[in-house]
Amino acid sequence: MEVLIDLVEQDIDIETLYQWVLSPEAGSIVAFTGTVRNNSSNKSVTRLEFEAYLPMAKKELRKIVDKISADYDIIRVAIQHRIGILPVGGVAVYIAVATPHRAEGFTVCKYIIDTLKKTVPIWKKEVFEDGEVWVSANP
Amino acid sequence: MEVLIDLVEQDIDIETLYQWVLSPEAGSIVAFTGTVRNNSSNKSVTRLEFEAYLPMAKKELRKIVDKISADYDIIRVAIQHRIGILPVGGVAVYIAVATPHRAEGFTVCKYIIDTLKKTVPIWKKEVFEDGEVWVSANP
Amino acid sequence: MEIRLIAFGVAKDIMAGSTLTIQIEEGATISTLKDHLVEIYPEFNKLAHLDFAIKEEYVSDETQLNVLDEVIIIPPVSGG
């Protein structure tokens, strides 16, 4: 298994990451892109701001990959998360998983993004026209 | 919902399809790429050949999308399937699904490829160095 | 009556051609047609299953055939 994990301050280059996961042994690439929606809780979003505890975020991402790779045959996986300011439509996160077969690809890709949202120290602030809020902070 | 369905004799242009599904209302793009593996049943694959009953294949793909869109909120979906001769590493099919949230994106994308493989009149022939076989023909 | 058959995939190989016109009794169903085909080409028996389509739609075993029908022979599909 080859793994590429990064948190970046510039735009995520999906095309390059996608090309990177390609492998002649893979029959399936499942990719997830998380983008900034133009609304949240029925309010119009102006932009997002992401901050991360960088070294730990990378470690936690690696833990997610190591955990799931114990149960599934993964050929390559690339995870890149954006930090800093993002406009509506911007790519917040991209995850691409190359596996021999597709069923495991869907399972692995979904596991990574679901777990990322629970354990990786990255915080998102939604900025509206009339205020801002740290997402998930309150129940 | 906007839908793009096609069967093509030239290489699938993933980048263009991916760009097409993007929408400011979408928070998630889940994409599946099916590629030609270099081996099948432990034999070395030289190339694949796809043929389709074109008008019916498009109709059946549309039926799949219409069926799943009754249950899930889909913003855009693009499905393109290659026909003709494909080398190892070539892209056989690309499916990209833009939805407001990610859970439905994974469900919809997986449903489309799983159902495509059961109902859409497309046939794949695997060509090995020492012969060829129509896939799935025999139990 | 005469029915025109169009074959794809492995069916084309079994029939050594992609089209075939066969004679079948009036009022015959897809089921009857399938029996005829298996009789002429026993290889069809080796397939996991065999489906048919008329006018770009799958049809069931009970579907009655009409003269001038163009019947598509659909062996197990394997797209993706």
Added chain:
Amino acid sequence: MEIRLIAFGVAKDIMAGSTLTIQIEEGATISTLKDHLVEIYPEFNKLAHLDFAIKEEYVSDETQLNVLDEVIIIPPVSGG
């Protein structure tokens, strides 16, 4: 002993700053630290939960603090 705290996300807003050095009794645990924090900044009580990390790893409530520890305050994460 002195413990250095580093805050992220909403914790930074609550503490009106990203770092804080506090005095805490020898042998105190993360749980004690949390109680201290909530006392100083009652706003922390409004969070769904509050986690901590030392040396880039999550620590449990029972983890004992050592002098010179740098404790990261991790409010509910929201990446992706």
